[in-house]
Structure formats: C-alpha cells, structure tokens
Amino acid sequence: MNDRAAFQVLVLPYRQTAQGTEFALFRRADADCWQGVAGGGEAGKSPLQAARRETAEEAGLPHPACRTGLRSALPVRGRTPPCTATLLLASQGSTTSKETGMPLDSTGKISFDHIYAEPDPRSFFGTLGQVDYLIPQLAKPYFSKLIEEYRAERGVAEPTVLDVGCSYGVNAVLQRCNVTIDQLYDYYTGPDVLALDHEALLAADRGRVRSHAGTEDIRFIGLDNSGPALAYAQSAGFIDATIHADLEQDDPTPEQQDLLDGVDLVISTGCVGYVTDKTIARVAHGSRPWMAHFVLRMFSYDPVAARLAELGYQSAGVDGVFRQRRFASAEEQTQILDKLSSAGVDPEGLETDGWLYAQLYISRPAGAATELATVMNAVSPS
Structure with a gap:
C-alpha cells in the first residue's frame, strides 16, 4: 500500500541571534547544490508534521517549531497524481538549555514554540502547567474591568476584543466560560481528556462554550502566527474570528484590515517584546482601540508607547x-x-526569587490613559 501523500515540504530552519536572523542551508551529497530540508508527505499526516519529521531526520534539529506555519503552497508541475509543494519556516533557539534540552530563544528564555504547533491545546497546558504559567488568570479581572469601562463610556453592548498572541484562545475562554486557569490545567491534563481523539475533544470544548452562551456579550478576534492554535480556538468557539498574520513583517490584508477596523479593545499577556511597535501600530490604525498589555519586565514598553503617541495615544502603567x-x-x-x-x-525580590514578572500598561487615544490606569489600580488580581 502506498502511504505517500500528494504533497512535498521544503523547510528553511532559522534562528534569531544578536546579529540577526540566520538561515540554515545544506549541501547535497549527491549534487553540487545547496537547499533547505526537503521531503515527501505521508498519508494521514499534515505538512507541518512532515516538516518536523524531515527536519529532525535530515538536519538533526529536534522538535522544530515551524510556528510560522504555512508560508506558501504551490502545485508541482509534471507530477502524476497532482502534487503540492509546501514551504515552511522552522524556528530554532539560538542555544539549547543544558538542563532541559529545550532551545533558548534570542531573549534568553526557554522556547516553547513547539506547543503552539499542535492541533489542540493539550500540549500547551501540559507543558506550561509545569512552570505554573498563570498570567492569563491574573489578567482576567483587569480585562473584565477594561471591558466594563469601555461599555460604560462608549455605550457598546457587545465590544470586539482583539487578543494579540492569543494562541489557543485562553484569555477568551477565561472570560467566556467562567473557569480558572487551574481548572483548565486539570481538565486538559486529566487522563480522560488525554485519551480523547481530536474530534471528541473539539466536541467537548464546543459544548463548554455552548453551556455558557449569552453569559458574556463579547466578540473575540485572535491574532497569532500559529495556524494550528488559531484554527482550534475558532473551531471550538473560544474566539469568533482569526487573523493569521505576522504583522511585524507584513501589512494586514484587506480582509484582515476590515476585522481590525471593527476592534474596540486590544489585550495581550506576554507577546509584547516578541512583537514590537510595528505590530501594535498596525493594529491601532483605523479604529484607535483601547489597549491593555501585560509586558515582561525584561522588555521595555517605551517604543510601543512612543509609536502609539504618534497616533494620538497616551500610555500609563498600572501599579504593581x-x-x-x-x-x-x-x-x-x-x-x-x-x-x-x-x-x-532591579530583579531583587522578584526574578531573583524564581519567577518571571510582568507589568500592565494601558494605552488609549485622546489622552485619557492615566485616568483609566487609576481605575485599574483598584482591581484585585484573581
């Protein structure tokens, strides 16, 4: 039985270093040429899975994330049956942690890119639960207050919220389904859920969303460069629409801009620093939404605030x-x-004690961020 699929993959491994982006090319032993990692697909496997397998086998690079996902798909001429060639990029950390065996990215942090390339969020929760990832839970009451203030001031009953770097839609689930992140960890790592196939898990998550329908009138749009994470979040009903884009490199398409023009509020819980003022400015053009960004202390919000100021925004930090x-x-x-x-x-008493810490910044047009930040100071983290 032929287990080959009608597609081939071409993978360009890359890594970020202090000097810039480095791409890996390989010289063929049987021909005088250089190329990326290439190979054929297998029946029942996705191009992403084929890319990960070929990169590990041919280049010796374990667990390539391919987080940018599909970059181009073209028909291969002269092939019978018809065949498609898929180009992907595989992100590798600049170094590898000797303790964990996981790549360290250019910022010095462990790279978790591989968990965003999975077809559902079980790997996400299984991995991040081990390091007590909890910023979405701490952010929840602040985002709720932001939405409440916007409704009261603007009279918008159902605001549209853009979650930048939304991955599997965790912030939306916390708002919509009246759950805590600890409950999500317990659920997605429990033996019964781990035993489910993909379709059964998707059906269960759709049921979770339906059971809370009408309890929170918010429209969520997810922006991320992980196609699999976005696809699951939308299929499960965690988010209502997706923008699969790298706005660091590209302007939004007309369809994506239409979505951005309808955004009322922008939130994020850790992507600023990986995305820069380029992305945030592209998001801000048009509707001039209010923004709330949780930013790791290792990154400065100043470049984002300065770029937004050119668009008429004021930015202010929230205490704590x-x-x-x-x-x-x-x-x-x-x-x-x-x-x-x-x-x-100064990391003393914070990062020295074993945790990464973030600060919350509010940005909004018309010079009203300071007043909104003062309101947010009264919020109690959950």
Missing part, C-alpha cells in the same frame, strides 16, 4: 507587578537576570 510563570531552569533564570541587569531593571 504580576507573576507570569516560574523559570524553567536555573540556566534560564541566569540568562534573564543578566538581561534585566543590562537594561537597568
């Missing part, structure tokens, strides 16, 4: 700091402490 997750290793902690020291940020 918020735990994001535990360090995955002592090596990761050392890397981050060095980065904080270089940035002039």
